[in-house]
Amino acid sequence: MGAHDDVRTAPRALATEAVHAGRDDLARQGLHAPPIDLSTTYPSYDSRGEAARIDAFAATGADPDGPPVYGRLGNPTVARFETALARLEGTEAAVAFASGMAALSAVLLVRASMGLRHVVAVRPLYGCSDHLLTAGLLGSEVTWTDPAGIAESLRPDTGLVIVESPANPTLAEVDLRAVAHACGSVPLLVDNTFATPVLQRPAEQGARLVLHSATKYLGGHGDVLAGVVACDEELAGRLRQVRFATGGVLHPLAGYLLLRGLSTLPVRVRAASANAAELAHRLAADPRVARVHYPRIGGAMVSFEIHGDPHEVIAGVRLITPAVSLGSVDTLIQHPASISHRIVDADDRRGAGVSDRLLRMSVGLEDIEDLWSDLDQALSFRGAGNCATSHDEPAATV
Numbered sequence: 114m115g116a117h118d119d120v121r122t123a124p125r126a127l128a129t130e131a132v133h134a135g136r137d138d139l140a141r142q143g144l145h146a147p148p149i150d151l152s153t154t155y156p157s158y159d160s161r162g163e164a165a166r167i168d169a170f171a172a173t174g175a176d177p178d179g180p181p182v183y184g185r186l187g188n189p190t191v192a193r194f195e196t197a198l199a200r201l202e203g204t205e206a207a208v209a210f211a212s213g214m215a216a217l218s219a220v221l222l223v224r225a226s227m228g229l230r231h232v233v234a235v236r237p238l239y240g241c242s243d244h245l246l247t248a249g250l251l252g253s254e255v256t257w258t259d260p261a262g263i264a265e266s267l268r269p270d271t272g273l274v275i276v277e278s279p280a281n282p283t284l285a286e287v288d289l290r291a292v293a294h295a296c297g298s299v300p301l302l303v304d305n306t307f308a309t310p311v312l313q314r315p316a317e318q319g320a321r322l323v324l325h326s327a328t329k330y331l332g333g334h335g336d337v338l339a340g341v342v343a344c345d346e347e348l349a350g351r352l353r354q355v356r357f358a359t360g361g362v363l364h365p366l367a368g369y370l371l372l373r374g375l376s377t378l379p380v381r382v383r384a385a386s387a388n389a390a391e392l393a394h395r396l397a398a399d400p401r402v403a404r405v406h407y408p409r410i411g412g413a414m415v416s417f418e419i420h421g422d423p424h425e426v427i428a429g430v431r432l433i434t435p436a437v438s439l440g441s442v443d444t445l446i447q448h449p450a451s452i453s454h455r456i457v458d459a460d461d462r463r464g465a466g467v468s469d470r471l472l473r474m475s476v477g478l479e480d481i482e483d484l485w486s487d488l489d490q491a492l493s494f495r496g497a498g499n500c501a502t503s504h505d506e507p508a509a510t511v
């Protein structure tokens with residue numbers, strides 16, 4: 114970490130950490146905005162010293178002391194984001210990756226390299242996480258269960274338990290404390306992408322690994338692809354070693370944008386959540402809507418099942434953007450059965466509560482009345498409105 118060792122003083126509130134963590138050294142350096150270090154390599158006239166730093170990294174995976182060595186081993190700008198995210202999640206460390214999937218892959222590889230290939234997971238998960246586990250692409254073997262079945266699904270070779278809460282796309286919540294207890298000594302990984310540390314800090318409830326698709330709320334502006342795992346220093350060391358060996362590193366410019374994104378995370382999440390709660394309320398009272406899913410802990414995601422054809426709603430929005438992904442400043446909507454969870458087997462998907470009539474909306478920072486009027490007109494599309502039998506209508510109405 115070198116030049117920006119964190120000055121650990123009195124505990125600071127989340128809003129304060131969001132704008133200061135990872136930047137504590139800047140004023141001493143006469144800087145205000147963090148510098149972007151794009152170096153891929155670093156000169157060193159002391160090759161004995163550099164050899165010792167490489168040995169130390171190979172032994173523990175600890176961030177090398179002293180000057181950086183090579184971009185795949187660590188980058189000072191990315192390290193600022195890692196420091197800040199660890200502070201927000203309340204963990205010792207965080208390790209950033211090129212995407213959320215690269216982050217999950219690294220966790221699976223760390224456990225498999227210790228001979229612990231079995232994973233216990235609770236559906237629903239993000240579609241590609243489900244696919245990575247189900248297809249066994251990294252040699253893991255998965256047992257799907259519900260939260261109550263976790264303890265009895267554990268085996269001697271179980272390396273990981275994975276849950277998402279609120280889950281993508283149904284927003285189903287699990288009791289993290291109870292799940293962590295059921296895991297015993299097996300590390301629990303919580304995908305905290307939807308809640309963010311503003312609404313929930315899983316490490317405080319017993320999770321050993323907290324994963325984010327930083328592409329979503331942490332970046333927050335739809336222009337960075339990234340992933341990060343917040344955890345203790347021991348696991349972080351192994352994750353850095355896997356990152357070094359497999360190469361899924363985060364670009365320094367992305368690290369800069371993520372650090373910048375974190376500074377507004379608390380205000381973005383609170384403002385978007387207020388919009389989402391109001392939309393959930395209006396949708397629940399609307400006769401065109403069969404069911405609304407909105408988490409108890411709140412948040413900026415709303416999912417809802419409609420009586421009509423969800424494809425008509427997607428085709429009908431004008432202000433809201435029909436697109437996958439989530440967590441940006443603007444509102445996005447998509448149809449999980451067609452898009453984000455397409456890769457999951459249809460029976461498994463429906464079994465996890467992902468109905469074919471479910472729409473998932475990531476609510477942004479627009480004015481609430483503008484959002485509602487767009488949703489209202491999209492729901493009024495012929496075929497989408499007030500008619501539970503739109504699929505059965507005679508061809509003559511087409």
Ligand SMILES: *Cc1c(COP(=O)(O)O)cnc(C)c1O
Pocket residue numbers: 212213214215239241242277281304306307325326327328329338339340
């Ligand atoms: C998007 C997403 C991921 C995957 O992240 P990428 O950055 O797209 O690789 C993982 N988990 C959840 C909950 C997500 O929404």
